[in-house]
Amino acid sequence: MFHATWHMIIFLFGDDALRSSQKILEIKNKFMFSDKSGSGLSVFDYSETKEASKKIIDTLNTPNLLAPKRLIICKNLISKALVEEQKKILEFLKKKKNLSEDSDAVIIFWENEMPKKNNGLYKFLVDKNSGSKSQNFEKLSGIKLEAWTLKTMKEINSEASISKGALAKLIVYCDGDNILLFSEIQKLVSYAQKEMIGEKDVELLVRANLSGNIFAMVDALGANNKKEALRLLHEHLKKGDDPFYLLSMFFYQFRNMLKVADLYEKGNRAEFDIARITKLHTFVVKKTLSQMRNFTFSKLKKIYQTLGEIDTAVKTGKVEIKLALDKFVVEL
Numbered sequence: 001m002f003h004a005t006w007h008m009i010i011f012l013f014g015d016d017a018l019r020s021s022q023k024i025l026e027i028k029n030k031f032m033f034s035d036k037s038g039s040g041l042s043v044f045d046y047s048e049t050k051e052a053s054k055k056i057i058d059t060l061n062t063p064n065l066l067a068p069k070r071l072i073i074c075k076n077l078i079s080k081a082l083v084e085e086q087k088k089i090l091e092f093l094k095k096k097k098n099l100s101e102d103s104d105a106v107i108i109f110w111e112n113e114m115p116k117k118n119n120g121l122y123k124f125l126v127d128k129n130s131g132s133k134s135q136n137f138e139k140l141s142g143i144k145l146e147a148w149t150l151k152t153m154k155e156i157n158s159e160a161s162i163s164k165g166a167l168a169k170l171i172v173y174c175d176g177d178n179i180l181l182f183s184e185i186q187k188l189v190s191y192a193q194k195e196m197i198g199e200k201d202v203e204l205l206v207r208a209n210l211s212g213n214i215f216a217m218v219d220a221l222g223a224n225n226k227k228e229a230l231r232l233l234h235e236h237l238k239k240g241d242d243p244f245y246l247l248s249m250f251f252y253q254f255r256n257m258l259k260v261a262d263l264y265e266k267g268n269r270a271e272f273d274i275a276r277i278t279k280l281h282t283f284v285v286k287k288t289l290s291q292m293r294n295f296t297f298s299k300l301k302k303i304y305q306t307l308g309e310i311d312t313a314v315k316t317g318k319v320e321i322k323l324a325l326d327k328f329v330v331e332l
Contacts (some may be wrong), residue, residue, distance in 0.1 A: 008105060008106050008107065009106075010107070010109070010134075011108075012111070012135055012137065013109075013111040013113070013114065013122075015112070015138060016112075016139050016140065016178065018112075018182060019140075020135075023137070024108060027106070027108065028041070030199055040054075042056075042070070044072070044074050044075065045075040045076060046081040047075065047076050050082065053081075053088040053089050054088075056107075059072055060072065060092075069104055070106070072105070072106070073107075075110045075112075078111050078116075079113060079115065087120075090121050108285050139176060139178075140176075140178065141279075142281065144178070145171055148169060148178070150167070151184055156185065157189050157194075159194050160189045160194075161196045162188070163196060163198050165283075166201065166202045168283035172279065172281055173285050176240060185207075215287050218253050218254075220232060224294075229329045230330070233329055237322060243252050244321060251311075253288075254287050254303050255304065256284060256292060257288050257292055258300050258301065259278045260280075261295075265279060271285050274289075307328070308331075
């Protein structure tokens with residue numbers, strides 16, 4: 001049941017749409033526990049409708065005889081609604097000042113991204129004086145993302161466990177996308193049953209994102225195995241991966257190598273310290289350090305310069321992107 005101590009205007013937003021959605025579900029489940037018919041629940045999504053302000057205001061103004069407790073969920077009002085719709089809701093909230101103290105009506109405003117900070121409705125909802133409770137769900141990374149992954153795993157199966165190496169590999173493969181990560185956790189937990197999830201399980205079941213898979217291509221290039229590097233490149237292209245994204249991933253990996261090599265040259269040799277300074281995952285640092293043995297610092301700078309030249313040539317139409325990627329691998 002909802003208690004009078006609850007904030008009755010709740011604003012959930014941020015880049016981590018999965019966790020904010022889970023928060024909505026948690027509140028909704030609590031509400032449905034006391035209103036099993038769901039007659040007091042109303043959901044309005046501006047991704048699906050252009051006008052809903054009148055219905056939202058009417059729902060808040062009209063007592064529901066069947067369900068005295070009401071939960072109104074309003075989605076994507078800031079990101080999708082017309083300015084006029086936002087103004088109507090903002091004016092209503094400003095006039096109905098006692099709404100935040102109404103323990104019979106809870107209204108949740110949910111945005112699946114980070115709203116613009118100069119938006120009037122955003123400014124009102126994050127203002128503590130408005131009586132609303134706001135929560136920014138930022139993208140998790142590093143230790144926080146690892147903790148969330150382990151917590152999610154235990155929620156699915158309390159006996160689930162994963163090795164440290166497998167956890168690091170899983171996070172890198174999913175490249176910070178916790179919607180994908182959530183899906184892969186479910187798959188791994190189901191597959192492993194009560195056994196500990198190991199690195200081989202992750203490699204077998206998780207479809208590695210390019211940022212994880214790019215290591216293999218760079219490994220092949222470092223070992224001067226151009227045939228293998230070309231095979232991996234064409235495997236990505238055959239699968240339909242965007243060649244511009246592949247180029248950006250080469251940039252990403254060689255930029256990481258330059259960052260790590262620069263610190264290494266200056267005497268920073270500890271993986272943990274390098275990870276802390278560069279803000280890279282320790283697994284990425286470990287892989288990058290092993291790859292660096294095949295490249296001198298001056299060679300890395302030259303490669304990065306070449307990538308910049310390729311980027312310019314492609315953008316100005318002087319060379320076709322797929323041909324440029326082939327040329328990069330062959331001439332490295």
